[in-house]
Amino acid sequence: MTYTGPFTLDPTAAAFLGRAPALFIDGRSVAADGRGCLPVYDPSSGTIIAEVADASAPDVDRAVCSAHAAFVDGRWRNLRPADRERVLLRLADLLEVRAEAFAQLESLEQGKSINIARMIEVGASIDWIRYAAGLATKISGRTFDLSLPGGPTHWTAYTRREPVGVVAAIAPWNFPLMIALWKVLPALASGCSIVLKPSEVTPLTALLLAEMALEAGVPAGVFNVVTGSGAVAGRALAEHPLVAKISFTGSTATGKAIGHAAIDGMKRFTLELGGKNPALILRDAKLEKVVPGLMAGGFLNGGQVCAAVSRIYVEAPLYDDLVAALSGAIAAVTVGPGLDPEAQLNPLVSATHSAKVKSYLDDADAAGAKIVRGAAVPEEGYYVSPALILNAPAEAKLVREEVFGPVLNISRVADAEEGLRLANDNDLGLAASLWTQDIDQAMALTRRIEAGTIWVNSHVFIDPNMPFGGFKQSGLGRDFGMDWLDGYTEEKSICIAH
Numbered sequence: 001m002t003y004t005g006p007f008t009l010d011p012t013a014a015a016f017l018g019r020a021p022a023l024f025i026d027g028r029s030v031a032a033d034g035r036g037c038l039p040v041y042d043p044s045s046g047t048i049i050a051e052v053a054d055a056s057a058p059d060v061d062r063a064v065c066s067a068h069a070a071f072v073d074g075r076w077r078n079l080r081p082a083d084r085e086r087v088l089l090r091l092a093d094l095l096e097v098r099a100e101a102f103a104q105l106e107s108l109e110q111g112k113s114i115n116i117a118r119m120i121e122v123g124a125s126i127d128w129i130r131y132a133a134g135l136a137t138k139i140s141g142r143t144f145d146l147s148l149p150g151g152p153t154h155w156t157a158y159t160r161r162e163p164v165g166v167v168a169a170i171a172p173w174n175f176p177l178m179i180a181l182w183k184v185l186p187a188l189a190s191g192c193s194i195v196l197k198p199s200e201v202t203p204l205t206a207l208l209l210a211e212m213a214l215e216a217g218v219p220a221g222v223f224n225v226v227t228g229s230g231a232v233a234g235r236a237l238a239e240h241p242l243v244a245k246i247s248f249t250g251s252t253a254t255g256k257a258i259g260h261a262a263i264d265g266m267k268r269f270t271l272e273l274g275g276k277n278p279a280l281i282l283r284d285a286k287l288e289k290v291v292p293g294l295m296a297g298g299f300l301n302g303g304q305v306c307a308a309v310s311r312i313y314v315e316a317p318l319y320d321d322l323v324a325a326l327s328g329a330i331a332a333v334t335v336g337p338g339l340d341p342e343a344q345l346n347p348l349v350s351a352t353h354s355a356k357v358k359s360y361l362d363d364a365d366a367a368g369a370k371i372v373r374g375a376a377v378p379e380e381g382y383y384v385s386p387a388l389i390l391n392a393p394a395e396a397k398l399v400r401e402e403v404f405g406p407v408l409n410i411s412r413v414a415d416a417e418e419g420l421r422l423a424n425d426n427d428l429g430l431a432a433s434l435w436t437q438d439i440d441q442a443m444a445l446t447r448r449i450e451a452g453t454i455w456v457n458s459h460v461f462i463d464p465n466m467p468f469g470g471f472k473q474s475g476l477g478r479d480f481g482m483d484w485l486d487g488y489t490e491e492k493s494i495c496i497a498h
């Protein structure tokens with residue numbers, strides 16, 4: 001396929017789009033077994049920009065067997081941790097050199113701003129790789145004093161952490177490169193092998209990443225990629241008996257299906273699922289911080305962020321001023337293709353997803369909610385104009401379900417107690433923010449908000465050294481931080497008798 005849009009592409013990115021569809025198995029690009037191809041669309045125009053292989057269950061089996069063989073013979077896990085670290089650091093260096101190609105491909109297939117692609121999708125990914133590289137040399141066990149009567153007959157009891165085996169990494173489309181790395185990195189650092197299945201909507205950079213890992217020194221077979229649908233390739237991967245661990249990011253419904261498959265096969269699993277994240281604005285909050293914070297936290301990546309602000313609860317004295325300021329800010333948002341660096345809001349990822357987001361707005365409209373809309377959007381492509389919904393009923397779908405688009409719901413609350421009650425009144429509990437100058441109130445409320453991450457006076461700041469994951473239906477397990485590799489290793493207890 002040849003890109004024919006209005007922007008001049010980096011030559012590596014352009015050449016990549018023209019490649020024949022293939023999977024990446026055992027260190028090589030290989031043809032799939034014949035299920036055909038999946039189109040990849042440019043969300044700003046709806047035109048097809050590339051095609052990828054649509055993997056079948058036998059294709060997935062080939063990839064898992066390749067990963068398993070690599071795990072069993074120890075070509076990666078038996079390297080010195082310092083050598084795994086060195087390879088990962090080389091991967092970061094290579095990504096730095098090819099940053100522009102990766103950023104353009106992400107902007108093109110996902111629709112996101114090239115600025116965000118450069119800064120977060122690729123820039124932060126490089127930092128994430130370097131952080132995870134360091135963890136490879138920090139894996140350690142524990143020693144124990146034994147307390148039962150037989151204890152003194154033993155010299156020592158200790159644990160060691162060993163890589164779990166083949167990891168199935170099932171990734172979403174909102175940050176295709178960065179979230180894939182959030183699964184690939186702990187797996188590689190701990191010595192596991194991987195089969196990565198990117199979203200069928202944004203499959204491109206996963207293939208390039210695996211090639212680059214091979215070039216960095218990850219042995220063939222350790223890192224495989226299957227492109228394809230969730231229903232066929234994703235399911236076959238989640239159910240494969242040689243997969244020891246599943247790491248999934250995506251919808252709560254699919255996460256539950258994967259959790260069932262994992263339990264059936266007694267696989268380890270980490271689920272990072274949806275969010276319906278509240279921002280609680282207290283009356284003493286500083287509007288000059290709140291407004292840019294909510295705009296960034298709500299509209300970053302078109303709101304297609306699991307931790308994005310979705311529900312704003314504001315104490316009554318600030319309500320009118322905040323609505324006026326947000327309405328003004330939304331009206332000023334410029335809309336355009338991701339590759340246009342001046343455009344602040346870009347198309348959503350797919351026709352299906354933009355239709356879903358619009359359906360929430362239609363529901364809110366039908367329920368009689370007041371909706372403030374941003375500028376008109378181009379007719380071509382998957383654009384949705386930004387929206388602020390005023391005081392939608394607490395039971396409205398838009399207030400209860402993850403929208404994953406450029407839509408903020410704002411409600412007036414009498415006081416912090418009412419705001420807290422409404423903030424917690426949801427099945428999801430991924431993230432939240434609290435906006436106040438009162439440190440005592442902030443400390444007290446952070447203990448009572450039901451969410452895996454709480455920001456005070458900011459929203460959506462995720463760091464490799466800070467554990468991240470959900471309360472309630474937002475998932476199971478934590479990523480990042482010093483304990484990240486625990487999810488990719490087994491702890492083995494060893495007892496040595498006299």
Ligand SMILES: NC(=O)C1=CN([C@@H]2O[C@H](COP(=O)(O)OP(=O)(O)OC[C@H]3O[C@@H](n4cnc5c(N)ncnc54)[C@H](O)[C@@H]3O)[C@@H](O)[C@H]2O)C=CC1
Nearest residue numbers: 171172198199229230234235250251254273274306402404
């Ligand atoms: N937590 C997050 O970061 C994300 C949340 N979402 C939410 O999910 C909603 C639906 O988006 P989708 O792309 O349909 O999400 P999804 O959860 O169905 O897809 C995520 C990944 O799972 C795979 N998958 C789908 N069904 C599978 C199955 N049965 N077994 C194994 N893998 C499977 C997909 O191919 C994709 O790679 C969005 O509207 C949004 O609300 C979507 C993307 C990311």
Ligand SMILES: O=C(O)/C=C/C=C(\O)C(=O)O
Nearest residue numbers: 120174304305306307462
């Ligand atoms: O770090 C960011 O800015 C974005 C993070 C996005 C997610 O955590 C997500 O959507 O899963």
